[in-house]
Amino acid sequence: MPHLLEISGLTFRYGGQAVLDRFDLTQDAGAHRVLLGPSGSGKTTLIHLIAGLLTPHEGSIAIDGETISTLPPARRDDLRRRKIGVVFQTLRLVAALDVTSNLLLAQRLAGQRQDRTEVKALLDELGLSHRAHARPRELSQGEAQRAAIARGLVARPRLLIADEPTSALDDHNAERVARLLIDTANAHGSTLLVATHDARIKAFIPDAVTLAPVREAA
Numbered sequence: 077m078p079h080l081l082e083i084s085g086l087t088f089r090y091g092g093q094a095v096l097d098r099f100d101l102t103q104d105a106g107a108h109r110v111l112l113g114p115s116g117s118g119k120t121t122l123i124h125l126i127a128g129l130l131t132p133h134e135g136s137i138a139i140d141g142e143t144i145s146t147l148p149p150a151r152r153d154d155l156r157r158r159k160i161g162v163v164f165q166t167l168r169l170v171a172a173l174d175v176t177s178n179l180l181l182a183q184r185l186a187g188q189r190q191d192r193t194e195v196k197a198l199l200d201e202l203g204l205s206h207r208a209h210a211r212p213r214e215l216s217q218g219e220a221q222r223a224a225i226a227r228g229l230v231a232r233p234r235l236l237i238a239d240e241p242t243s244a245l246d247d248h249n250a251e252r253v254a255r256l257l258i259d260t261a262n263a264h265g266s267t268l269l270v271a272t273h274d275a276r277i278k279a280f281i282p283d284a285v286t287l288a289p290v291r292e293a294a
């Protein structure tokens with residue numbers, strides 16, 4: 077069986093500056109993992125590469141046996157929508173749509189039937205039913221974060237990648253979000269990759285990979 081995620085020899089540069097240099101990573105289905113590393117070490121860049129929002133300069137990235145890094149843009153978008161859920165650091169909920177409609181749109185973009193019962197059940201699970209018809213700007217930070225997690229999971233992705241999902245939260249809410257991520261990912265058959273420099277997450281997902289800042293040869 078192929079690994080759920082297989083990254084090999086990945087190199088990415090902004091201008092001439094390498095952020096990732098021949099980076100390798102494999103992850104099996106069900107093996108949740110955290111991606112640690114100091115600010116600026118390339119966590120967000122790696123997430124955008126895995127999601128096919130950036131193109132590597134060298135190396136390859138395969139999701140569930142499909143090489144996303146060499147696909148043309150339209151097929152990359154399609155693979156992302158079918159197989160990957162992303163909880164962005166900036167959340168990126170659609171401002172004009174309420175929480176329910178954001179989730180229905182994510183189902184449609186994944187090529188699935190829009191299923192209001194499933195959306196309602198997921199919002200219940202994440203403690204958001206009372207905010208189902210609120211627009212993103214009417215949500216608290218914690219509610220918006222949970223709505224973004226619900227949006228990431230609603231199409232039952234094989235891989236859910238979350239970028240700093242707890243860094244803005246106090247201890248109580250950070251623990252709540254970490255538990256929700258793990259419990260809902262398990263219930264929906266998704267595997268987690270959580271980028272963070274929040275040490276509190278390590279208590280929940282012990283398997284960690286650390287990105288070290290790339291040192292350029294002098």
Ligand SMILES: Nc1ncnc2c1ncn2[C@@H]1O[C@H](COP(=O)(O)OP(=O)(O)OP(=O)(O)O)[C@@H](O)[C@H]1O
Pocket residue numbers: 090091095113114115116117118119120121122273
């Ligand atoms: N669009 C860009 N153009 C040029 N440099 C960039 C760009 N985006 C990021 N960088 C640089 O690349 C490096 C890695 O950034 P990235 O956002 O991936 O790190 P990070 O580990 O996610 O950081 P943080 O924990 O602060 O979110 C940083 O030095 C950053 O300044």
